[in-house]
Amino acid sequence: MSPRTRITTLNLGSQNIELAEFRTQARGGLVLCGYRSREILADPAKVGTRDTLILTALREMLGELQIKGGDVNYTVAEESVFTRFVTLPPVGAEKIERIVFFEAQQNVPFPIDDVVWDYQQVGGTADGQVEVILVAIKADLLNDLNRAVEATGLRTAIVDLATMALYNAFRFNYPELTGCSLLVDIGARTTNLLFVEPEKIFTRSVPIGGSSVTSAIAKEFNEPFAAAEFRKKRDGFAALAGADLGSLGADIARVAKIVRSTTTRLHAELMRSISHYCAQQQGNPPQRIFLSGGGASTPYLREFFHEKLQLPIEFFDPLRKLAVADSEDLREIRRSAHLLSEPVGLALRAATDCPIKLNLRPRSVVRRHEWEKRRPFLAGAAALFILSLLCWGAYYTRSAQVIRQSTEGIQEKVAKLRATEPALVQLNRRIAGLDSLAVPLMAAINERGFWPQIIEDLNARLPKEDIWITELVATSGGKPLGPSDARTMSEAPPTLLPKRSAPGEAAIDGLRVRGLYLFNPKQQEVVVDYFRNLVGSPWFAIDPNNQGKVIKPTTPNNLEWAFPYELHLNLRKPVKLP
Numbered sequence: 382m383s384p385r386t387r388i389t390t391l392n393l394g395s396q397n398i399e400l401a402e403f404r405t406q407a408r409g410g411l412v413l414c415g416y417r418s419r420e421i422l423a424d425p426a427k428v429g430t431r432d433t434l435i436l437t438a439l440r441e442m443l444g445e446l447q448i449k450g451g452d453v454n455y456t457v458a459e460e461s462v463f464t465r466f467v468t469l470p471p472v473g474a475e476k477i478e479r480i481v482f483f484e485a486q487q488n489v490p491f492p493i494d495d496v497v498w499d500y501q502q503v504g505g506t507a508d509g510q511v512e513v514i515l516v517a518i519k520a521d522l523l524n525d526l527n528r529a530v531e532a533t534g535l536r537t538a539i540v541d542l543a544t545m546a547l548y549n550a551f552r553f554n555y556p557e558l559t560g561c562s563l564l565v566d567i568g569a570r571t572t573n574l575l576f577v578e579p580e581k582i583f584t585r586s587v588p589i590g591g592s593s594v595t596s597a598i599a600k601e602f603n604e605p606f607a608a609a610e611f612r613k614k615r616d617g618f619a620a621l622a623g624a625d626l627g628s629l630g631a632d633i634a635r636v637a638k639i640v641r642s643t644t645t646r647l648h649a650e651l652m653r654s655i656s657h658y659c660a661q662q663q664g665n666p667p668q669r670i671f672l673s674g675g676g677a678s679t680p681y682l683r684e685f686f687h688e689k690l691q692l693p694i695e696f697f698d699p700l701r702k703l704a705v706a707d708s709e710d711l712r713e714i715r716r717s718a719h720l721l722s723e724p725v726g727l728a729l730r731a732a733t734d735c736p737i738k739l740n741l742r743p744r745s746v747v748r749r750h751e752w753e754k755r756r757p758f759l760a761g762a763a764a765l766f767i768l769s770l771l772c773w774g775a776y777y778t779r780s781a782q783v784i785r786q787s788t789e790g791i792q793e794k795v796a797k798l799r800a801t802e803p804a805l806v807q808l809n810r811r812i813a814g815l816d817s818l819a820v821p822l823m824a825a826i827n828e829r830g831f832w833p834q835i836i837e838d839l840n841a842r843l844p845k846e847d848i849w850i851t852e853l854v855a856t857s858g859g860k861p862l863g864p865s866d867a868r869t870m871s872e873a874p875p876t877l878l879p880k881r882s883a884p885g886e887a888a889i890d891g892l893r894v895r896g897l898y899l900f901n902p903k904q905q906e907v908v909v910d911y912f913r914n915l916v917g918s919p920w921f922a923i924d925p926n927n928q929g930k931v932i933k934p935t936t937p938n939n940l941e942w943a944f945p946y947e948l949h950l951n952l953r954k955p956v957k958l959p
Contacts, residue, residue, distance in 0.1 A: 389448060389535065390727035391439070391455035392543065393526065396421055396569030396592060397675050398435060400442040401724035405732055412704045416714060416721065417442035432529040439533050452538040454727040455530060457741065459543050459586050460571050463489055463496075463517045466583060466662075471509035477502070481513055489517045497523055499739045503582050506663075514582070516542055518741055527743045539730050540741040544573045544584045546726030547673065547697075549735040551577060553725075554701040563667035564697060565651065565686075566722065567591065567676025572647060574654050576664055582737075583662050587650040589643060591676045597639045602632075612636060618680035619644050621688060640679065648689050671697035673719045699725035831956070835920050839894065842914035848898040848907050848946075856891040856949075888955035892921075894948040900941070908932060908946045921950045 388411070392399040402415040419438035421431065443449075467484050469477065481500045486493050498517035505511050527537055547566055555562070564575040569592045576583040594617065599609035616636040620626060626634035658664040670692050672683060677696060687694040696719045703725065705711050714721070729735050742750070839850065854861045898907050912932055916925045923931060933947035 388728045388731045389453045390724040391453055392723035393455055395458045398438050399724055402446055403728040411728055411732055412706055414706045415446040417445055432525050436529045436532055450534040453535040454539040454730055456541050456543045456546050456723050459573050462542055465515045467513045467515050469511040495520055497741050499741055501739055504580055516739055523743050537746045543723050544575055545737045545739050546723045548737055549729050550699040550722050550726035552736055553729055560668040561665040563670045565672050567674040576658050583658055585654045589647045594640055594643045619682045619685040644685055669693045673697040673722045677719050838918055838920055844907055844910050847901040850896040852895040854893040855889045857889055888957050890955040891951045897943040897945055899943050922953045
């Protein structure tokens with residue numbers, strides 16, 4: 382995704398809201414174009430109206446910077462987020478997400494479905510273990526905060542953690558530093574300690590901040606929280622060891638003692654955190670300390686920590702490698718640049734590739750972003766669908782035109798052919814009449830050789846010796862035809878022509894073959910040979926396994942020289958009687 386030309390960032394601190402506008406340069410880099418901040422003087426015990434105060438202050442700042450909408454990157458305060466550094470066993474990258482999900486279920490003190498969480502790998506150990514930072518925030522708290530932001534017309538792009546935005550800003554502005562650097566971000570309710578090494582990061586929050594001093598002053602002077610905040614800003618400073626406070630007045634001395642007491646507690650927590658980082662996280666002791674946040678503006682605080690820690694102390698400058706627009710509102714901004722750490726870190730998320738990319742977007746924002754990612758593809762699919770419809774429409778229009786032209790040509794030919802249709806019909810009728818006359822004649826011509834072919838077949842299959850035929854009798858239904866059984870085919874009427882019969886009509890369906898065979902060594906076996914020869918005849922239907930149905934039995938004797946035989950043969954195709 383290409384960097385946005387205009388970047389709007391919002392730091393939602395516990396007691397201070399900062400809105401900044403940046404623009405990207407053509408050759409890279411960022412330019413701070415506008416900055417506004419508002420202080421929400423709400424008692425920590427009265428957090429119910431915080432979202433309303435945020436909405437009101439944000440609308441005022443947007444109007445002053447003339448920002449009417451667009452994407453925004455904003456942070457959530459550290460005390461609202463659960464942060465845990467987890468060390469995972471050496472596993473493949475594909476298994477880290479499942480292990481982190483299990484760790485989230487075990488470490489987050491709320492049901493996993495009630496929080497929005499994210500993680501990122503931040504380093505590793507010498508033995509191959511993986512270090513992961515795990516962050517989570519209650520979903521209902523984040524949704525209320527997001528509704529207040531988007532009610533102004535802004536659209537959430539990134540929801541970052543304040544300490545991670547601070548880390549990204551530090552790594553961008555101080556890439557040359559080696560060893561361990563400690564950032565002390567003093568906020569209203571908490572002080573965030575950020576240990577930064579070239580390949581290592583660790584954060585810890587201490588529940589001591591500017592509100593701790595304000596609450597102590599309010600209790601000491603028995604006055605409202607807002608009045609105590611004003612007194613702190615007017616009279617508060619970090620008193621150094623051996624300082625004479627008597628000449629400053631009783632009230633100022635009391636405030637200075639309260640500030641020193643709180644900063645002394647903060648120093649003790651800071652030393653405890655350094656010991657924990659070195660012992661438990663195997664980190665190196667810090668070589669330098671950077672101060673950041675609204676609490677860092679307390680007079681003499683830098684000198685106080687230098688006196689206690691004996692380390693180089695300086696204010697963190699997030700604008701070290703950024704340009705600032707030449708405007709009256711921004712001319713004095715570098716004097717309090719340490720207040721811009723989170724806005725700069727958020728802007729870098731949209732302009733460059735940052736080392737920490739956590740994003741605690743509400744589920745509604747995630748769904749919207751997923752829809753926006755799919756929208757170009759859906760639009761492209763819709764365009765392709767419409768284009769395909771247009772193409773098909775053009776294709777069918779052209780096809781209809783071609784079909785119409787072809788149809789017109791065919792219809793012209795059909796009209797010409799229809800003029801000759803009556804003559805063709807008359808000709809077909811004449812042909813049908815001639816066919817009705819010719820078919821019987823052609824059948825008679827084709828079948829006039831029927832009986833000679835049968836006689837020729839009977840003669841051809843007759844054994845060569847000792848047997849001959851004396852009589853042929855046509856039969857119908859097994860009965861001989863003619864005036865007597867002695868009537869031969871030679872005496873049959875000349876009109877007896879073979880005609881194929883239809884079922885149920887009288888027809889010649891068989892022949893009786895009668896004859897004589899001589900006295901011979903084979904005797905009647907010569908008739909059986911004739912029967913076997915006739916089995917292969919195409920004119921007769923003879924069952925080779927039913928010899929008795931065909932041959933009429935006769936009994937030869939030794940007194941005669943010739944003996945009669947008779948065969949009953951069924952025609953394969955019966956012939957209709959004339």
